[in-house]
Amino acid sequence: MxxxxxxxxxxxxxxxxxxxxxxxxxxxxxxxxxxxxxxxSIPVGIRLKSDLKIPDKISEQELFEKIHKISQKNLNFIDFKPLIGAGSYRHYIPEVVRTVVSYSEFYTAYTPYQPEISQGTLQTMFEVQTHLTRLTGMDVVMPSIYDGASATAESVLMALRINNKKKVLLSSLLHPHYKETVKTYTKSHWIEIIEMPQKEGSIETEELKKLIDSDTACVVVQNPNFFGGIENIELISNIAHENGAIVILIVIESLSLALLKSCKKTGADIVAGETQSLGMDLNFGGPYNGFIASKENYIRQIPGRIAGETTDVEGNRAFVMALRAREQDIRREKATSNLCSNHALNLFAINAYISLLGKEGLYRLAVLNTKSAHYLRSKLIETGKFYGDDYPFFNEFVLRTKDDPKLIREKLFKAGFLPPLKVSDFFPALENNLLFAVTETLSKEDLDKVVDIIRSL
Amino acid sequence: MKLIYEKSIKGRIGFSMPEDRFEDINVKDCIPEYALSKEKKELPEVSEVDVVRHFTTLSKINYGVDTGFYPLGSCTMKYNPKINEKLANLEGFTFAHPLADIKHFQGSLELMYELEQLLKEITGMDRFTLAPGAGAHGELVGVLIMGKYFEDSGKPRHKMIVPDSAHGTNPASSAMAGFKVVEVKSNERGTVDIEHLKSLMDEDTAGIMLTNPNTVGLFETDITEITKIVHGKGGLLYYDGANLNALLGIVRPGDTGFDIVHLNLHKTFSTPHGGGGPGAGVVGVKNHLIEFLPSPIVCKCDDFYSLEYPKKSIGRIRAFFCNFSVLVKAYAWILSMGKDGLKEAARVSIINANYVLSKLKPYYRPAYDRFCMHECILTGRDYKEYGIKTLDIAKRLMDYGFHPPTIYFPHFEPYAHETIMVEPTESESKETIDEFINAMIKISKEAIENPELLKSAPHSTPIRRADETKATREPILKFEEK
Amino acid sequence: MAHKIVEGLLYTESDEWVRVEGEIAIVGITDYAQDKLGDIVYIEEAVQGNKVVKEDKVATIESVKAASDINAPVSGEIVEVNKSVVKDPAIVNNDPYSKGWLFKIKIDNTEEIKDLLNAKGYEEYRKE
Incomplete structure (x- = not known):
């Protein structure tokens, strides 16, 4: 029995x-x-002879307990105030954003191949395209690719397709993971990749002038850069354009777009970026969402899915996937990219986040981030324990210390802060440098506490 | 449907934030004039209620697996378990910063490591990277590994063989990695033409990218012969895992000679498609290719998990590590199914597909009349004479409350035309499948008796048939105030 | 529906038509090709002044769901491009043999013309 x-x-x-x-x-x-x-049709000889060596099924209850336990082996991150960013920024996420991405009509849908029953996904793509054109000032936007690094790599490939040149100048202050991704993606193109040196937190434009020539396909600059620094993009664009190179602007802390001048006005031809800041959890690094924006005339060189507005047979507004002939399922090896899946679900997060904050909210949040970060930096300098290059920045900055950075990080951690990044993890020459990120998740009291800890060293 | 911009009322906000207590600081003193925008960006102004209603309305005009049957061939639209969503959203995971100290994210690494062990066993491969964000991303990794392997051997190879039945991503990925794509033909049975393959495979060819079961839902019976031909010339075999669902617990690609596999965790392993993503396209390799995997990969040493950078790695393909929350869901699914459950998934998906095929083949003559694996290919070619395109049949299905199957794919000369590719998956009941079959039969009658009904379909959807030509001829890609 | 084939024109197996006027070849796509592509939405135009070799890709035509390369039927120099079809690609659908021409090539080698099919030959080829 x-x-x-x-x-x-x-x-x-x-x-x-x-x-x-x-x-x-x-x-x-x-x-x-x-x-x-x-x-x-399956030859007997290649079939499995025995059962897979994986465990027997477990109940939902046991599953919950098992995975919950694993999750608790992580630091209880939520209890720690983050002083680290470096491409992954903790901002407060309004509950509505979480509600929206949990609608199962969104998350259990496929790519919207049948527009008649996919208007929710398509309209969100279209709305996010609109948000991002307004934030960047660019003409057209492809709203979703895996992340900012792959968006950067794809936009370099895009530039190579456009002008067929063979040299790529990368900002040395481009996120190191992004730099590496560009190198991986472009390997078969036999191009020369040169890093533009930085000085005191900004690209050295005099060095750029020496490196650039008529064979330069593109100049890739992150803004705010890896050190949080705000570059003079107009200056860099002018030099690039004089040499016929395409300017690719990389935006990783996308909240900065609410405050900074239109990318197009500063001379960017292509903007590629990461939108994690706009409604996405840290999630141990992914899934995030990358995007590519450009000037109108490059539209057919943009990879990935784009939504367009049209009408149905009754004349009602309808959204569909537009400019499909660029894509791999039609063009195969001649496509602009192999992109197929994107990160559409994250577009619902972005759309809800930007809609909630809106014109005023996003601006005010960007202002609060700026002020909080500047407050912390000036207070840290006042302690006399830190010093650093005086470059303009948004919500991240690098400071040097004469004390032991390891000790500083430990003390901050003990006091409930996720310590700032050791810059030497990526730039070995820059010992004793810490990259601080300050978002609205740190209150004035939190910042004062950080300062007290440093002062008491 | 109104856009969020059209609901905007000046002065509204849907967000509250901590008070700005830095009155002494002026933004103009922080950010130089050349960088500061003179005006606020023109974004919508709506309240929280407006936002919730907006998205609830959008959700009502979207169709997902939770809405109903979604038999998209090649996409494996199976049920996405709810508990998996909850597990992926555990705060211990979602608040983890990827550049924190490694001792602080041992839980995340443990899950990645444990998932990798399961995937290795399921596929018969030796090591995995969990980095790729999608199947195509995984393909790019795979073909870059192939390129690097030959480069490292001192004899770089320049060509890649791809069957004419392959997904478009295969040739596109090969081209991105710098390979010249060579197409191998399908034979009259719909599988790789062995003689043609023999004539193509040479010592300048890196290998072949193969989907098995292939995109017409047929198992490549000659797989051992294919392996022999490709390995015989020193080439590598790449397994596109889009259709692995049919083989779970039955055949392991690693045992049939494949050197590289990619898996779509958002197909076989039940993670949701999210309206296009995020998914995960993890890549497994045999021992001889481990050193080329993208960095970093997860290692376990004395119960401590760490990240390793393979010696001859192709490099990074993304920032940070992986689409972590997707991995949690796949891991949870495998544990929930267990070893018997995986086999059962394959079994039921195959039965369901063959059931659809047997019931519908009198009405939608298949391109190949033989048993299929987990998806079947029918065609709408018999209705052409009534002026009906396969597209019309697909559109009409929506009126019956179903998401249409994949149509016009695969599409290769001279066999596959007007294709209708049905993949029911294991998570659909016989009752649902019967309802679908009945709708398809009704439509086949309508096609003859009342073709106009199909040509003007769908009739009961949120919008009617959309003008895709206009959308591309005069692209409107963003909202602009009139 | 039978596709229109115009007497007096020359054809390629990749569905281009050629009208030879002296040393100039006027090139377009056939009725069959436009029908197969469906509604044409975009034409990536040939570059005036470019030297092309027979069978080089010269232009690309895109419909909503397909893309097709247009090859040079003969070698020579692109001397003129039809700007009106670039502006309004539907012309190629509506009038492929006349207003829908794509570009003109100044022929390098008149011998190459002999390789092209005549109307009857093309009709036979398409029937197969």
Missing amino acids: QRGMKNTEKSSLRYIPNTKEQQEEMLKEIGVPSFGHLLN
Whole structure:
């Protein structure tokens, strides 16, 4: 009896509705005596001879307990105030954003190939395209690719397609992971990648002038840069354009767009970036969402899915995927990219986040970030324990210390802060440098506490 | 449907934030004039209620697996378990900063490591990278590894063989990695033409990218022969895992000679498609290719998890590590199914597809009349004479409350035309499948008796048939106030 | 529906038509090609002044769901491009053999013309 019960239990799975009896009935309808007949095309010699060595199924309750336990082996991050950013920024996420991305009509849908029953996804793509054109000032936006690093790499490929040149200048203050990703993606193009040196937190424009020539395809600059610094993009663009190079602006802390001058006005031809700041959790580094924006005339060189407005047969507004002929399912090896899946679900997060904050909210939040970060930096300098280059920045900055950075980080951690990044992790020459990020998640009291800890060293 | 911009009322806000207590600081003193925008960016101004209603309305005009049957061939639209969403959103995971000290994210690394062990066993591969964000991203990793392997051997190779039945991503990925794409034909049975393959495979060819079961839902019966031909010339075999669902617990790609595999965790492993993503396109390799994997990969040593940078790595393909929350969901699904459950998923998905095929083949003559694996290919070619395109059949299905199957794919000469590719997956009940079959049969009758009904379909959807030509001829890609 | 094939023109197996006027070849796509592509939405135009070799890709035509390369039927120099079809690609659908011409090539080698199909030959080829 007990044995029998166990067998029934084994054969029923909560995600598979058809009972054994139904399966048998269906096999009969198909006209085969057993399931094995349907596998006739699989040579017996290559079939598995034994069961997979993976555990037996567990109940939902056991599953929850098991994975919850694993999650608790992480630091209880939520209790720590973050002083670290470096491409991944903790901002407060309004509950509405979480509600919206949990609507299962959104998260259980596929790519919107059938517009008649996918208007929710398509309209969100279109709305995010609009938000990002307004934030960047660019003409067109492809709203979703895996992340900022892959968006950067794809936009370099885009530039190479546009002008067919062979040299790429990367800001040395481009996020190191982004630099590496660009190198991986462009490997088969046999191009020369040169890093533009920085000085005191900004690109050295005099050095740029020496490095650039008529064979330069593009100049890739992150703004705010990896050290949080705000570059003079207009100056860099002018030099690039004089040499016929395309200016690719990389924005990783995308909240800065609410405050900074239109990318197009500063001379950017392409903007690629990361939108994690606009409604996405840190999530151990992903999934985030990358985007590519450009001037109108490059539109057919943009990879990835774009939504467009049209009408249905009755003249009602309708959204569809536009400019499809750029894509791999139509062009195969001649496509602009192999991109197929994107990170559409994150567009719902961005859309909800930007809609909630809106014109005023996003601006005020960017202002609060700026002020908080500047407050902390000036207070830290006042302690006399830190000094640093005086470059303009948004919500991240680098400071040097004469004290032991390890000790500083430990003390901050003990006081409930996620310590700032050791710059030497990525720039070995820059010992004793810490990269601080300050978002609205740190209150004035928190910042004062940081200062007190440093002062008491 | 109104855009959020059209609901905007000046002065509204849907957000509250801590008070700005830095009165002494002026932004103009922080950010230089050349960088500061003179005006605020023109974003919508709406209240929290407006936002919630906006998205609730949008959700009502979107169709997902939770809405109903979604038999998109090649996409494996199976049920996405709710508990997996909750687990992926545990705060211990979602608040983890990727550049924190490694001792602080041991839990995340443990989950990645444990998932990798399961995937290795399921596929018969030796090591995985969990970095790729999508299947195509995984393909790029795979072909870059192939390129690097030959480069490292001192004899770089320049060509890649891709079947004419392959997904478009295969040739596109190969081209991105610098390979010249060579197409191998399908034979009259819909699988790789062995003689043609023999004539193409040479010592300048890196290998072949193969989907198995292939995109017409057929198992590549000659796989051992294919392996022999490709390995015989020193080439590598790449397994596109789009269709792995059919083989779970039955065949492991690693045992049939594949050197590299990518898996779509958002297909076989139940993680949701999210309206296009995020998914995860993890890549597994055999021992001889581990040193080329993208960096970093997860290692376990004395119960401590760390990140390793393979010696001859192709490099990074993204920032940070992986689409972590997607991995949690896939891990949870495998544990929930267990070893018997995985096999059962394959079994039921195959039965369901063959059931659809057997019931519908009198009405939608298949390109190949033989048993299929987890998806079947029908065609709408018999209705052409009534002026009906396969597209019309697909559109009409929406009136019956179903998401249409994949149509016009695969599309290769001279066999596959007007294709309708149905993949029911294991998570659909016989009752649902029967309803779908009945709708398809009704439509086949309507096609003959009342073709106009199909040509003007769909009739009951949130919008009617949309003008895609206009959208591309005169692209409107953002909202502009009139 | 039978596709229109115009007597007196020359054809390629990749569905271009050629009208030879002295040393100039006027090139377009056939009725069959435009029908197969469907509504044409974009034309990536040939570059005036470019030297092309027979079978080089010269232009690209895109419809909503397909893209097709237009190859040079003969070698020579692109001397003129039809700007009006670039502006309004639907012309190629509506009038492929006349107003829908794509570009003109100044022919390098008149021998190459002999390789092209005549109307009858093209009709046979398409029937197969």
